Amino acid sequence: MTEPSTQDKRHFLYVVVCACGIAADVGKLITAAQERRWDVGVIATPQGLGFLDTAAIEAQTGFPIRSAWRTPGEPRPLPPADAIAVAPASFNTVNKWAAGISDTLALGVLCEAAGLGVPTAVLPYLNAGQAAHPAYRRSLDELRDMDVLIGSYDPHRPKAGGDAESFRWEEALDLLEPRLRTRPPAAR
Numbered sequence: 001m002t003e004p005s006t007q008d009k010r011h012f013l014y015v016v017v018c019a020c021g022i023a024a025d026v027g028k029l030i031t032a033a034q035e036r037r038w039d040v041g042v043i044a045t046p047q048g049l050g051f052l053d054t055a056a057i058e059a060q061t062g063f064p065i066r067s068a069w070r071t072p073g074e075p076r077p078l079p080p081a082d083a084i085a086v087a088p089a090s091f092n093t094v095n096k097w098a099a100g101i102s103d104t105l106a107l108g109v110l111c112e113a114a115g116l117g118v119p120t121a122v123l124p125y126l127n128a129g130q131a132a133h134p135a136y137r138r139s140l141d142e143l144r145d146m147d148v149l150i151g152s153y154d155p156h157r158p159k160a161g162g163d164a165e166s167f168r169w170e171e172a173l174d175l176l177e178p179r180l181r182t183r184p185p186a187a188r
Helices: 027-035 054-061 091-098 105-116 134-145 171-180
Strands: 011-017 038-044 083-089 120-124
Touching: 011 027, 011 105, 027 038, 027 054, 027 083, 027 171, 038 054, 038 105, 083 091, 083 105, 083 171, 091 105, 091 120, 091 134, 105 120, 120 171
Parallel strands: 011 038, 011 083, 083 120
Antiparallel strands: none
């Protein structure tokens, strides 16, 4: 069996999904990534897991959704990430990540990614009341200082839910792809 050439190897994207009203639409990002020749694995926050159609996402990606730490000796179910998209990202996840809190698998992966230099983009999805909180603004500044790429979603009105059609899932890929042009896919 011949090893695929560097040109044939695909980048692997981790999609971190948080508990947000539009999380069930994450298949749109997965489809867009696959159309751009990415392989994809999903990591959900524990609360975000309840928003997802696990069977459909696992069928679409070919990988189990990760949400909990694996036990010692358990094989790694996902290859190493070449890039990470946090979409949708909740107020809670953005603030905990920026503060270096690693109390879930999703946050642990995100905190470690900064130290490993894994290109990461975040597409926050929150309301204007949350976005006005001083901790959130500080957290975005902290993430920028960590070289995290921040999406352009305009927060929706409190208690109204957001306009799911205006959430640009593909923006995560648009932000990440320039960072990967000179970076070969991780060894698997």
